[in-house]
Amino acid sequence: MATAVEFKHEVLLLMGSGHSHGHTGHSEPTPQAMAARRKANRILAAVLIPLTLLTLAAMAALWPSGSKEGLTLANPYNAAPGVTFDTGRIQRVVTESCTAAASQAPQQGTQGAQQEGQSDGGSQCTFAFTEPDKGGNPVKVVINPDVAKSHGVDVGDSIRYLNLTNAQGAAAAGPNGPAANGAPAYIFVDFVRTMPIILLAALYALVVVAVARWRGLRALIGLVGAYFVLVSFMLPGLVEGKPPLLLALVGSTVIMIGVLYFAHGFSARTSTALLGTIFGLGITALLAAWATDAANLAGVGSHDAATLANISGNISISGIILCGLIISGLGVLNDVTITQSSAVWELYELAPATSARKLFTSAMRIGRDHIASTVYTIAFAYAGAALPILIIVMLYDRPLGEALTSAELSEEVIRTLVGSIGLVLAIPVTTLIAVLVVKATGIRAGGQPAVTPDDVEDTGALAAAAAVAGERTAAGGASGQPAETRRGRRAAQSG
Template sequence: MGSGHSHSSSTGHSEPTTQAVAARRRANRILAAVLIPLTLLTLAGMALLWPSGSKEGITLANPYSAAPGVTFDTGKIQSVVVESCMQGSAAGPSSGSGDQQQGQGQQGTDCTFAFTEPDRGGSPVKVVINPDVAKSHGVKPGDQIRYLNLSQAAGASASQGSPAYIFVDFVRTLPIVLLALLYAAVVIAVARWRGLRALIGLVGAYFVLASFMLPGLVEGKPPLLLALVGATVIMIGVLYFAHGFSARTSTALLGTIFGLAITALLAAWATDAANLAGVGSHDAATLVNTSANISISGVILCGLIISGLGVLNDVTITQSSAVWELYELAPGSSARKLFTSAMRIGRDHIASTVYTIAFAYAGAALPILIIVMLYDRPLADALTSAELSEEVIRTLVGSIGLVLAIPVTTLIAVLVVKATGIKTAEPASDGLRAGDSSVDPDDVGDTGTLAAAAASSRSTHQTYENSDTPASRRGRRADRG
């Protein structure tokens, strides 16, 4: 009899009632009524703003394009020596500043040379290492480097003042590939199938960035619309692909879009009010001279919006999940109490995320921070300077957007979860139905096992309480005592 009761409880509580299914459908229809038109409008805007791909009028010299007879080669360093710069000229001819190098050699200037075995085969060549690289990082045997081969350059035999092989850069393919594989393995091992989907979604996000947003900026498309449309498409794809189609994900998406809109408006105002022209950046100066269609202020505006996407997505999906988990633990909680409890989590998340953004940008701008510190300028002047103002505004704009997105996401999640959860006379049944409305497909097996175990426990407890043997009565008296 106890076995039959257990089976009945497990079956009854693992399936949502007709009322719960109807409520869930109503909530999903409301979310769809908001998100489907918004998605269609975003896709229409993407189609209208899609760049043509034309590069007419762009004049940008490729630093990696070589003159006739000059090649970029790679090789492995065998040994490193420091000797007079004049000795390096014996390795081969060059094209240009021979007199200057000769004059430095007469003054006893030392240079760093790396005897490098070419990857394409042949005898080791003597590559001169840039002074800044030799001083800051240095080179050592075993390093893979890329170097400029001037030995076959046109007219090279006429000049004997410079080395024929000049260091260009390190070859970093192997360590980057190893780190990428380790990252993917860790994500998939911990997050399983959802982690794999997140990685694939990240590839799709970079595709939108590289094929839509960057070419659009080059062609002079409206930067605010370009950033809003591109960021919305990225968030729709990433959230649904990584987390699946559910009311929980749709709630997080609505909160993300709200935060994105706030960030975009603040970024547009701050870019104009603070006169962010990018004049302190060498890369910005290069872009200004590349094409008349490129707006540096527009590029900065787009960057302010894109930079906050990852953190914004993080706080909204976490907050949405927190609301669902709190409701599953206490399905009888009122909407006000549920919102208050979720916001306690949200406030902790706000504090930690603000630190995350600030330190992430500070780390990226560390060389600039050191230079500004060495200038010994007042703090207010340093923070509002051309070198640091962009990073400061990026931190403030991104932080405001994500902070406001948290209560909005929490409110939407509370409304949705209360609409999809139907309270009944049995709290255990109610809680399971609430949990069933947001079950992760990856955890279906675990949920079923927990439900069966809970039902079996309830059945055993009821059988124990209903038994009327002397032993059971003594046991109950002992338990109550």
């Protein structure tokens, strides 16, 4: 019974209820503890406030004008006069001879399914009879060969297609017929993915809010803010030729400041994680700047890079790659720093009398496990994104070393290495800052830790308390008897 009572008091303490062990009851921070706490918070504020103001000033100085003067990129979705982009739902899919289909009206193609699969010796084309969303009779849409071969189209799919019936030079085409030159009047453009994406986004938001509650909702809102910074500041800045290293550092720092404080609240724990994140971000930026130049990452062989390089002289492909190397590691870096900071607080709350050296050593054991898992996370994430390139390189049958350093894979390899180094170095720095801060702000009368509701919102404290209780039971419980004595007594009773 005594063990249960003590365990209950321990759990209540970890939940921030103010209970203490034994018979001390409620304990208030001593004047010395309050002074130490204020001093630590002042130190954090003295570092973070000027850094935040400097970042915002740099953001204002680098803010792009938004002008697109001089850009000559043609929008593929700007249709020619008389051409429209329509949407519809597929009713039936057939495979016919391309030459025969071009010389007959779609009404003939709809007469029976016996024509499906017939061939006159020419190449075969896939056609989808599609009911337009705007109403009217089904139209015969020709499907691109690569889409038909790789994915295909099915009955019920929503597609977007070009309507050429009213295009200039196509006056001889009927409402459902081919153009005068025999070309198809309706050409597949893309699938309509609006509904699946909306459903997935709604499910994601529901799961996050259901599990993480208000903190999860704040994180989602913070993600929207991060997207705003990326779209309105970083991307236009790259187009206008702003310094990519400064652009990435300033934009990433603003994102991390907003996301961390908005999602996790204003506390010493969050400030500690932010300092560790900024340190890791700086290391990543320096390594990315060196690697981009040393490895000559110029985006050679990329169709998108070639397109950007040709539309404006202000756009630097190597600068875009540099900025991408920094941005790509933000999420994992934020994850390891906030987790490591929280681990230090949880460990200290369980054993407030632990010395700073032992606290750092214990937290780093957790950090080492986190390092191993996050390194795998980064590597596999980039490997999944580059899977088509990996398959192509494999089919080339090139030596492994040559393949990894090729233009196709070198960017992904360097991105993995740079991001991993930054997050690995951020872990001990974050741990050290957290230990110093928690030892300065966590002193209470009677040796109890100063626990705030924000610091113990996570359920990790309860799990840790249960682990302590389990260790007590294994060691002999609250009776203070050695485990060997209790086992011996049980053995004697069973004998």
